[in-house]
Amino acid sequence: MAELKENQLLLLNNLIYLQGVADSNNKKVGDIVDSFLYGNGLDKSRNLGKIGTDDEYPCKMSKEEWLVILRAIEKDSQLRSLTVADGRTGVMFDKNGKTIRGSDGKPLEAGMRAATFVDPQGEATVVFRGTGGDYEWHDNGQGGYLSDTQQQIAALEYIESLKYENITVTGHSKGGNKTQYVAILSDKVDRALSFDGQGFSKEFIEKYKDRIEANKHKITSVSAKDDFVNCLLNPIAGTIKYIETDKQEQFIYNHRPNIILDENGQVRELAEQGDIPKFINEFTIYINETMEEPYRSYALDGVLAFMESGAEGFEKEGDFQKWVGAAMVLSHLDDYAFSKIAEEYGDEVELVVTFIAAYLFPYIFADDFLKSLGKNIMNGINYVMDKLNQFGDWIVKQLTIAAAKLVKAGKMVGDALTRFAEQVKTEWGKFKERAKELAKDIAVAGVRAAQAIERFKEKVKNAVTSFFRSIAERTKKIIAAIKQAWDKTVNDVSNSVNTAINEAKAGLSKRYDAFKSNIKLLAQLPKRAAGMLTARKAPSSGKNKNYTAKIIKGYGSHTSVKLAVDFSRLNHLKLKFKNFEDYLGSRVQQMLSQAERISSSTGRSYSESNVQRQVHQVHRACDQVRQRHRKVAAELQSKAKFLTHAEEQYRKIERMISKDISMGVSF
Structure with a gap:
């Protein structure tokens, strides 16, 4: 039988998003499609919590749009004759080894979903589904700074486990990225079609430079002209095509898997890549090349956390990392975008844009405005x-x-x-x-x-x-x-x-050195504060007599004949103990939260016994830190109580000495 055409492969890429396909081993595609069209099979993919929204059915496609896809497959005898084999549903397990389930009690598919479609002559076509949940969203972010992600490796292991040779591989979105990955690294792959699949990190390009050069001819990338995913990072496909589409109601619709097909299920005519995807491609490559580690991984994990729900059993990055990551990406956006604006429209337009950006986000764009202002001033001077x-x-x-x-x-x-x-x-x-x-x-x-x-x-x-x-x-x-x-x-x-x-440069350098000195002093404050805990106690009360005599002598030379004990300093010292206790408590809690988040993420990602043992030791260390913090807090409270008691004693002595002096008693 002839190999499948591009539109036929894209129809299979749409089909794999529906429930009841990847887990239908040994069933023919024709029977599966009939169950969707003439039974209640399509309702299995319906999200009852999202009725009336774009997410009621997969891929933000309406029921009518899914019926168009299914009818196109129904009319294709070659597709109907394919048999599903080696299906993987993408069911994931939490850190305790339990199956993750959704709010409806059904197993939640968060990992890789894939299936092999075999024709009557035994030729195999593998289809990878796009991003399936929080776990794969996090994996998408890792693809921006790792050479190999866990889901990419899982896709390669799936291909290598198959008994077939000369395999055709295809996928949409993240599935397209996996398609390109296995085409480069597996000799079993003979042909690969990626639909809207994103590119790869510089680490991947550097690691597999020779294999990319040797195998990129097998890969064809087909994308909607305004799709915003295929343009992420570095492309590696030997052939790249962009397809004309109708204008979409919402920009996010440009990534739906059906939009490059016409009403007859055929791929539309060729087009040029849109301006926005071109910008995204250049900017993401710019970030990938200029942002250093560990900032790049921290920023990308934080940005991808915006796409994660946090309700699928996997702990996502906190709000702080999300917003800091976004700010870090924006800080590179201004350097890239403003330079492009200056090249395209001139330095004067760049100055106006940086002024607006600095007005809205002064902490991010103020330096860019000053840089542009200086450049325009120098331009004026030169003119x-x-x-x-x-x-x-x-x-x-x-x-x-x-x-x-x-x-x-x-x-x-x-x-x-x-x-x-x-x-x-x-x-x-x-x-x-x-x-x-x-x-x-x-x-x-x-x-x-x-x-x-x-x-x-x-x-x-x-x-x-x-x-x-x-x-x-x-x-x-x-x-x-x-x-x-x-x-x-x-x-x-x-x-x-x-x-x-x-x-001006020298002044900026001095101010920067002063800023770094202040940061170092701030870093030493906790150590200095901790030194307060080892301070020696006050002298014993056995010397009270000599001390009292000195106080009486001072009273004799004082014109107001009143004892002057600085109780405000005593109260200030108690307040210092209280503030330090609060500060220490908040810092310990922050450190414990960060340590537990890291150990939890590590425990989820690695199942090796030595890693799990180290994670367990981290948890024990956190418990010890809590216990020691309680002891320190108790010690601080004891010091505060001691100061309160000392104040009472001082006041009692003051009253006694004042009374004796007024009566003419001599010590």
């Missing part, structure tokens, strides 16, 4: 400096042009005067020829006059040339002085800006 440099260069250029024009003008004037002198010389020669008959002395005078004119011509020419040359030289000196002063001003401004920035 002004560029404009000033441009203006200075323009001035220098204009003065250079003016100097050249002055030199040219001087040359033109000199040439004009030379031509004038030549004309005078020529006319004078003509005049001299006409005056040859004049007396010799007149001729000699004429010669001298001509020489004088020559000297005058040269003097004029030299004077004009020298004048304009000196103007040109002075202009060049002025230009050089202006440029030198301009460059010095620019350098001074740049140095001032750099100095201000360096001083």
Whole structure:
């Protein structure tokens, strides 16, 4: 028989979500579907506590939508001929080994659900269901920081336990992630189709780099264009497709397993990935690469706790970890998103966005706003400096042009005067020829006059040339002085800006060092407070006589002849004991709660005897801490009672001494 097509595999991925499929070993798909369509089989998957809501039937699909899926399978003779084998229902057990049951008393499926569908020729197709409850939600979070999760390993063990070879594997959502995992690590898998399955951590990519490269060609990832799960973390499929879908009423509907099928049960046409999934993919990869351990695992476990109900026998992370984890993720969101905003729309838009974010969440986004503000200020300074440099260069250029024009003008004037002198010389020669008959002395005078004119011509020419040359030289000196002063001003401004920035950085560094010192002092407070418990007791009462004599002597020198015992300090000391008792009690309770949560989570995750023994020892240590805390509390209460008694004695002595002094008694 021919291998199953993509739409047929997707119909099986929908079918596995219904009760009564994975546990129907040796039954044909046709008989199972008939029981759903013409019997009451579909009601087994109905959540009676969610009637009238999106969760009345699995995958937020209505009864009518499920009937469309079932009728499409009913019409497919190839699917009807498949036989269910090796079904796993996903029933889980709590830490005491008991079956977890829902509010209706039925066993609760929280783990892996899978089934093998075998055709008449013995060819096998394995289908993994998507996330089934708190246990698998927590496992999803671990997939963001571990190379192998327990549910991924369980899926691989299931594949290896089958007797079949050349297996086709498929799954939706978390089932798609398991499909890709086993395709990389099992040689039994010949073909893998992941529908909306999420990607993998950098730890997985690094650990199985060679196997991914060798086996990724077997994997095809098919997802709705706006699905928000397949885009999580790093993709590894050799072929990736996105499918067009109708616009969904709610964004969460984009992950339903039926939306890429049309009314005839066929896969819709291809499309481009949506913008939101693209952003989610880039951001989750950014977190996976930049957030260090143990912060990444703490944050992801906290965020995934929002998806856990806490009512399935598995203790989930507390509210504190949930919100801190969300804040840690948001702290990376701002670094990533704001840089993308700046790249796409410019630094000014980034400044506006960071201001709004800092106004709403100042403790998270204040640093990003200051960073963006500083960047915009530097952009403004650089812009002004560029404009000033441009203006200075323009001035220098204009003065250079003016100097050249002055030199040219001087040359033109000199040439004009030379031509004038030549004309005078020529006319004078003509005049001299006409005056040859004049007396010799007149001729000699004429010669001298001509020489004088020559000297005058040269003097004029030299004077004009020298004048304009000196103007040109002075202009060049002025230009050089202006440029030198301009460059010095620019350098001074740049140095001032750099100095201000360096001083600001140094100030921030000092404040950060002071902050760390304060944190260290706070960390030492419990030790100092604990030292109060070992303080030595007050001197014995055997020295009361000498002590009384000193007090009487003090009374003699005091003008008010009254004993001044500082009872306020005594009361303050009692209050310190009381406050320390309350503080110690709250800290011990916090530590015990954290230790018990960790040991409970460890005991649930590991069944090995040595781990369980260590968990038992942790519980014993917690009990010992409680007993010692009670002893410490009793000791603190005893100290407070002692101080109360001491105050009474002091007041009694004061009254006695005051009475004796007033009567003139001497000690």
